[in-house]
Amino acid sequence: MSSRSFGRDHLMSKADPHLRDRRKLFAVVGALFVADLRIARAEEAKSFSRTVAGAEISFPVLPGFSSPDSVPLYKQQSIAQNYRGARLLAFYPAEMDLSGVSPAGRFISVITKVEPPTSISVADARKMSAMLRQAAMDTVRKDLRPDAAETEVLAEMKRRFDEPMLKIQDGGDQILGVFDEQPSASTLVVVQKAPGGQPIAMAMTQVVKKGGLLNVYATSPYRSQRDVRWVLNVTQTWLSQFEDLNPD
Numbered sequence: 001m002s003s004r005s006f007g008r009d010h011l012m013s014k015a016d017p018h019l020r021d022r023r024k025l026f027a028v029v030g031a032l033f034v035a036d037l038r039i040a041r042a043e044e045a046k047s048f049s050r051t052v053a054g055a056e057i058s059f060p061v062l063p064g065f066s067s068p069d070s071v072p073l074y075k076q077q078s079i080a081q082n083y084r085g086a087r088l089l090a091f092y093p094a095e096m097d098l099s100g101v102s103p104a105g106r107f108i109s110v111i112t113k114v115e116p117p118t119s120i121s122v123a124d125a126r127k128m129s130a131m132l133r134q135a136a137m138d139t140v141r142k143d144l145r146p147d148a149a150e151t152e153v154l155a156e157m158k159r160r161f162d163e164p165m166l167k168i169q170d171g172g173d174q175i176l177g178v179f180d181e182q183p184s185a186s187t188l189v190v191v192q193k194a195p196g197g198q199p200i201a202m203a204m205t206q207v208v209k210k211g212g213l214l215n216v217y218a219t220s221p222y223r224s225q226r227d228v229r230w231v232l233n234v235t236q237t238w239l240s241q242f243e244d245l246n247p248d
Contacts (some may be wrong), residue, residue: 047245050089052112053119053212060241062234065092065108079109086111089214105200106220106230108238112212119211122183128206129186133178136188140175161189164225168193176228184208185239189232191222198222203231205239209246 047058048069061067068076068090080088094106140156141148148156157177160166166174173192180187185207193199199222207214216238218231 048090052089052214053210055210055212057209057212057214058242058245059090059110060238060245062092062108062237062241064095066095068092083109083111085114086215087114107218108234109217109219111215111217120208120213121211122208125184125206125208128208129181129183132186132188132206133181136175136178161228162225166191166199166222166225168199168222170195179203179232180205180236180239187232187235187239189228191228193222201227201231203235205235207239207242209242 046061048061048067049056049058051057059068071091071093076088076091079091088109088111090108090110092108094108136157137150137153140153144152144156157175160174161176168174168191170193173190176189176191178186178188185205187203187205189201189203191199191201201220201222203216203218205216205218207216216235218235218238220227220231222228
């Protein structure tokens with residue numbers, strides 16, 4: 001600013017005592033406009049759409065996760081190779097956990113069949129949820145004894161879920177329960193270990209929406225039961241926002 005314009009503005013502010021206040025107001029309004037624009041852009045990035053079984057479905061982007069559209073294509077292709085015969089709809093790498101620590105190996109992925117069958121009804125979804133629950137019960141029952149009652153099986157699942165640290169053998173897994181059993185969704189939580197690998201905690205969810213079947217996986221390296229609760233919590237948050245974006 002030149003000395004002449006500064007002098008003129010200084011004299012004007014003396015002549016008009018409200019000028020300075022108006023300038024402050026303009027500055028505040030401008031800052032609010034920029035903030036609103038940034039918020040609007042952030043809100044736009046909180047969801048995206050994919051076409052599944054001929055219908056457009058919206059997907060949420062959770063706080064603390066990168067938007068799937070920001071993941072490099074080569075990374076998406078690498079992840080997709082883990083789901084042969086399926087189409088990767090979304091891959092969300094976690095940016096940080098609840099304590100603000102950047103985690104390694106935590107992510108959510110959503111897949112569907114490459115060639116989806118005919119439209120899946122809510123009745124079909126209920127049958128699938130019942131089959132998932134029964135398969136989980138049968139697997140845990142084998143770990144106990146063949147004639148173990150349902151109450152015993154459920155108590156064993158709860159014991160595993162509450163255990164501070166589970167011991168998982170190479171190539172083994174432990175089912176910790178079936179959660180969020182709804183007409184259109186159900187979640188199986190498991191801790192498993194590939195031979196020679198690190199144990200992982202996973203929440204696997206079947207979701208039926210607009211006639212399409214989605215499989216949602218929340219995954220974390222398993223170091224304690226905190227990781228089990230993390231995969232279940234982020235799954236429940238994802239499902240809640242997913243339903244809000246896609247009301248029936």
